Amino acid sequence: MDVAALRWSWNRVAAAGPRAARHFYATLFVIAPETRTMFPTNMQYQEDKLLAALGHIITNIDNSDALAAFAHHLGADHRRFYGLDVEERPVPLAERHYIWVGQALLATLADFVGSEWTPSLRADWAAAYEFVAKLMLTGAADSEQLTPPFWQAEVIGVERRRSDVCVLTVRPNYLCNYLPGQSLPTQVPTLRTWRYLSPANAPRPDGTLEFHVRAAGRFSTHLVRRIAVGEVLRLGHPTGTALSAYNRAPHRPLLLIAGGTGVAPLRAILEELQQGSGRPTTLVVGGKSPDDLYDHQALLKLAASTPAMNATASSSAPWLRYVPTVEIGWDWDGEVGRAADTALRIGPSKDADVLVCGSPTMTRATVAALSANGIDSDRLLVERFDHSVYPLLASADTDSQKTT
Numbered sequence: 001m002d003v004a005a006l007r008w009s010w011n012r013v014a015a016a017g018p019r020a021a022r023h024f025y026a027t028l029f030v031i032a033p034e035t036r037t038m039f040p041t042n043m044q045y046q047e048d049k050l051l052a053a054l055g056h057i058i059t060n061i062d063n064s065d066a067l068a069a070f071a072h073h074l075g076a077d078h079r080r081f082y083g084l085d086v087e088e089r090p091v092p093l094a095e096r097h098y099i100w101v102g103q104a105l106l107a108t109l110a111d112f113v114g115s116e117w118t119p120s121l122r123a124d125w126a127a128a129y130e131f132v133a134k135l136m137l138t139g140a141a142d143s144e145q146l147t148p149p150f151w152q153a154e155v156i157g158v159e160r161r162r163s164d165v166c167v168l169t170v171r172p173n174y175l176c177n178y179l180p181g182q183s184l185p186t187q188v189p190t191l192r193t194w195r196y197l198s199p200a201n202a203p204r205p206d207g208t209l210e211f212h213v214r215a216a217g218r219f220s221t222h223l224v225r226r227i228a229v230g231e232v233l234r235l236g237h238p239t240g241t242a243l244s245a246y247n248r249a250p251h252r253p254l255l256l257i258a259g260g261t262g263v264a265p266l267r268a269i270l271e272e273l274q275q276g277s278g279r280p281t282t283l284v285v286g287g288k289s290p291d292d293l294y295d296h297q298a299l300l301k302l303a304a305s306t307p308a309m310n311a312t313a314s315s316s317a318p319w320l321r322y323v324p325t326v327e328i329g330w331d332w333d334g335e336v337g338r339a340a341d342t343a344l345r346i347g348p349s350k351d352a353d354v355l356v357c358g359s360p361t362m363t364r365a366t367v368a369a370l371s372a373n374g375i376d377s378d379r380l381l382v383e384r385f386d387h388s389v390y391p392l393l394a395s396a397d398t399d400s401q402k403t404t
Contacts, residue, residue, distance in 0.1 A: 001124045003062050009121060010058045013112045014051060020112050021047035028104035035100065038081050040193045057132055071132050073239070075139030079149035080185065080194070080236040098133040105129060143237070150187075151176050151235040156208070158229055161294040164215040165261070166224040167200075170233060175207050180268035181243030181355075181383070185236030186211070188222055194236065195219045200264035200295075202271035209235075212264040212295070242383035243269065243355055253280040255347040257339050257366055259287065259358030263295055265383075266357055270302055270320060278307030278319030282347045286339025286362070289328045296324060323347075340369035350374075355381045 013020045025043060029036050039046055053074065060066040109125055110117045153176075157169030178184065180203075183196040200210045215224040246254065246269050254273075256266045263285055273279050283303075287293050303322035310319075325335035325342040335342045339362070343354075354375060356366050367382060 001061075001127055002120075005121055006061060006124055006128055007058055009109060009113050009116075009125070010054065012114075013109060014055060016112050017051065018044075018047055020108060021050050023111060024050065024104050024108040027107045028100060031103055032097075032100040035097065040191070042193075045193075061128060067132070068135055071135035072139030072142065075136030076143035077185070077237055077239065078136065079140050079143060080187075080234070095137065098137065102126070102129045102133065147177075147237065148174055150237075153209070153233045153235050155227055155229055155231045155233065158227060160224070162291065164224060165294045166213050166215075166227070167295075168211045168213065168223065168227065169208055170211065170235075171206070171208050172235060176209070176235060176238070178203065178238035179244035180272040181246060181265045182238040182240040183265070184209075184238055187234040187236075188219065188227070189232070189234060191219060191222060193219050196239070198240075198265035198268070200267045202268050202275060210264075212261040214261045240383050242381050243357065245381060246353065246355055249353060250279060253348040253352040254282070255343060255352040255354045256281065256283045257343045257347075257354065257356045257358075258283070258285045259339055259362035259366075260292070262357035262359065262362070263299070264357075266355060267295065267299065267302070269355070273307070273319070274302060274305055275308050277309040280348070281319060282321045282323065282343070282352075284323045284325060284335075284339050284343040284347065286325050286342070286358075287327070289326050289330075290324075290332055292326070293324050299324075338365070338369075340366040344369065344373050353379050353381060357383070 022043070025039070025047065056070060057067065060070065106122060106125060106129075110122070113121070151172040151174055153170035153172040155168060156171050157167075159167040159169075161167055176184070178199060180199075183198040185194045186197045187194045197211045197213065200212050201208075211223075213220050213223045215221040243265050256269070258266045266283065270281065270283065273281060283299065285293060285295075285299065290296075299322050303318070303320045305320075307319055323335055323342060323346060325337060325339055326332055327336070327338060329336040335346075339358075343366075347354075354370060356363055356370075358366070363382060367380060370380065371377065
């Protein structure tokens with residue numbers, strides 16, 4: 001394969017952005033109408049994910065290890081997508097679906113590359129696609145031996161902390177293995193759309209998961225305002241590698257900075273630490289006002305706890321320092337200011353690994369403030385659980401964000 005030609009031609013398609021993605025899906029639905037039921041009505045986010053995934057593949061086309069890891073993950077993840085047969089029963093992805101996708105991809109490339117779409121270029125793309133498709137099918141087959149394509153999760157608890165924030169507790173029908181800091185693709189079956197949610201708890205013996213959701217769009221608003229006990233969600237395979245790498249250097253202290261529902265994956269990490277020997281950790285949670293600190297009581301309780309492996313010790317220094325901070329502090333006797341500024345003022349930032357999780361705006365501002373104050377990028381762990389980008393792609397990006 002001519003890698004340079006693949007990248008050059010992909011740049012032509014990527015420059016067209018959403019137009020190329022729309023063309024691809026329109027072509028796919030003409031070639032194979034049955035695939036339309038696999039996708040949501042609103043295709044905007046799916047189109048973004050397509051471009052991100054293809055761009056990542058082409059970037060790593062000559063990096064066999066990175067390409068294989070991503071393609072295997074992608075294949076396993078795609079097991080949660082399926083079509084419906086004539087009796088509306090789920091039909092899992094098969095080789096024919098990959099064939100149809102390949103045909104649509106080649107047709108799209110031909111249209112957007114134009115007169116420079118040569119037989120040799122087409123052959124290179126066909127070979128590259130066939131190689132990646134086989135990796136994805138292998139990833140799916142390997143995953144099938146270990147886990148279901150998705151979990152059914154019954155909603156067993158709904159607690160509305162604010163008008164726009166809800167804490168959901170769900171019980172999957174099979175044990176769902178994940179690492180604290182990861183996220184799970186989540187679907188409300190009636191909406192058909194998948195979004196990423198992060199468990200706010202470390203794995204529990206009973207397998208239950210707690211999700212924190214802020215109403216910010218159709219999917220999250222449905223969960224906050226309409227979901228009820230007894231309803232069933234679907235959960236895909238855990239994903240994300242940045243935040244879950246918090247224990248890569250256990251000798252270092254940790255500085256955790258959260259905003260909004262970004263506190264959820266960080267609380268899961270804290271619970272995991274508390275179940276062990278603990279580790280010197282500072283948690284700064286920021287909000288516009290005290291009302292934004294919706295998980296305040298749970299975090300106070302966690303900060304007052306003793307690590308499980310130190311439970312018999314006669315005395316020990318607190319392992320977790322919890323510092324809530326608000327920007328508008330009427331009748332507030334705690335820290336006032338942005339979470340990043342508070343963290344820089346009181347946190348062990350010079351020798352700590354720093355985890356940041358919050359809204360896109362909060363995360364960008366926090367990363368910028370930390371970088372401007374000399375925090376090395378290799379000690380920043382930041383992950384984006386964006387519905388339009390695969391977290392596995394974004395984990396290496398220092399300027400990542402979490403959105404709910």
